[in-house]
Amino acid sequence: MDLKKLAVFLKENGVPAFRLKQVREAVYKNYAATWDEIPVLPAPLRDKLVREFRIHSLDTLETQVSKKGDAIKFCFEIKGGLKIESVLLNLMPEKWSLCLSTQAGCPVRCPFCATGRKGLKRNLSPDEITDQFLAAAHYLKTTRQQKISSVIFMGMGEPFLNYDSLAEAIRTITDAELIGLGQRHVSVSTAGHVPGIRRFAQDFPQCNLAISLHAVDDKLRSDLVPLNNTYPLSQLVKALKDYITTTKRRVFVEYVMLEGINNSRSMAPKLNSWLRSVAAPKYFTVNLITYNRTGGPYRAPARERVAIFAELLGNLGVEVTIRKSLGDDIAGACGQLAGK
Ligand code: SF4
Structure with a gap:
């Protein structure tokens, strides 16, 4: 919702200022998605708003629930007829994490990612980002009486290539007067955009910061994450060192496991050495993500191969988790969002 525009609209129509506060409460705290869900407003004002002002800047085209019920994918249409997707993931009982998109498409073009194959259509506005949250929160509230407990900017797009909109969306999501999620419950995942990490x-x-690393030599990383051509590993090391010095926070390292590409046994100690060149192991958690089918030439390793890689890293003192893959059956898992 564009609150500034609404404030102007209400003022121009002679509506007293306290009505704006009522709308703000209803939309950001109670996730009202239609004007009819705000009965505290006088009927004539509601009728006018129904005709002239949209609450959400996007329309929900489709909602898909995975067979196990632990992933819910939303396909939204935004201005210009473009489609974007967000996914709710039920990682723990009654804890829903929302994976948000920041761009329609993505210019980074990682070859294993369905979004990357589309290229960039355009950046999303701050409202188009936060309205994904509001629409998903409305769905959870009305269908399951549950709430979103964390968000991760890991959907379509490279968040730091749309930094200003991302920052405004984070402020809305964490502002106690608006959505009010704690900053510790917000994570941003980047392909390694160095200026963005610094800001x-x-x-x-x-x-929280997550880095999609996937390889620790420049040749392979540039193949898998073409942004590495602009910000090679040497620059990423410096930016992460500075990030940790400034924030004292742990960094989450995403490593997609591609069979025969980056999952050989010899790569585990190389990954460990690279991490140690940045900071002590206590500053990292490595998330191993088994490749999800996206129609590309890659294959997922067998479960045992992922477990061996995790064990090798663990034996070297690296904290490592194997990401539970949710939503594969609705093309809602990591790398599968495409906004079809
Ligand atoms: S993995 Fe992320 S950065 Fe790479 S193309 Fe996909 S959305 Fe873009």
Whole structure:
């Protein structure tokens, strides 16, 4: 919702200022998605708002629930007829994490990612980002009487390539007067956009940072994450060192396991050495993500191969988790969002 525009609209129509507060409470705290869900407003004002002002800047085209019920994917249409997706993931009982998109498509073009194959259509506005939250929160409230407990900017797009909108969305999501989620419950995942990491450390030192690393030599990483051509590993090392010095926070390292590409036994000690070149192991958690099918030439390793890689890292003193893959059957798992 564009609160500034609404404030102007209400003022121009001679509506007293306290009505804005009522709308703000209803939309950001109680997740009202239609004007009819705000009965505290006088009927004539509601009728006018129904005709002239949208609450959400996007329309929900489709909602898909995974067979196990632990992933819910939303396909939204935004201005210009473009489609974007967000996914709710039920990682723990009654704890829902929302994976948000920041761009329609993505210019980074990682070859294993369905979004990357589309290229960039455009950046999302701050409202188009926060309205994904509001629409998903409304769905959870009305269908399960549950709430979103954390968000991760890991959907479509590279968040730091749309930094200003991202920052405004984080402020809305964490503002106690608006959505009010704690900063520690907000994570941003980047493909390694160095200037973005530096700004993020200054602007949001309490939020979490995740890096999509996937390889620790420049040749392979540039193949898998083409942004590495602009910000090679040497620059990423420096930016992460500075990030940790500034924030004293742990960094989450995402490592997608691609069979025969980056999952050989010899790569585990190389990954360990690279991490140690940045900071002590206590500053990292490595998340191993088994590749989810996206129609590309890659294959997922067998479960045992992922477990062996995890064990090798663990034996070297690295904290490592194997990401539970949710929503594969609705193309809602990592790397599968495409906004079809
Ligand atoms: S993995 Fe992330 S950065 Fe890479 S193309 Fe997909 S959305 Fe973009």
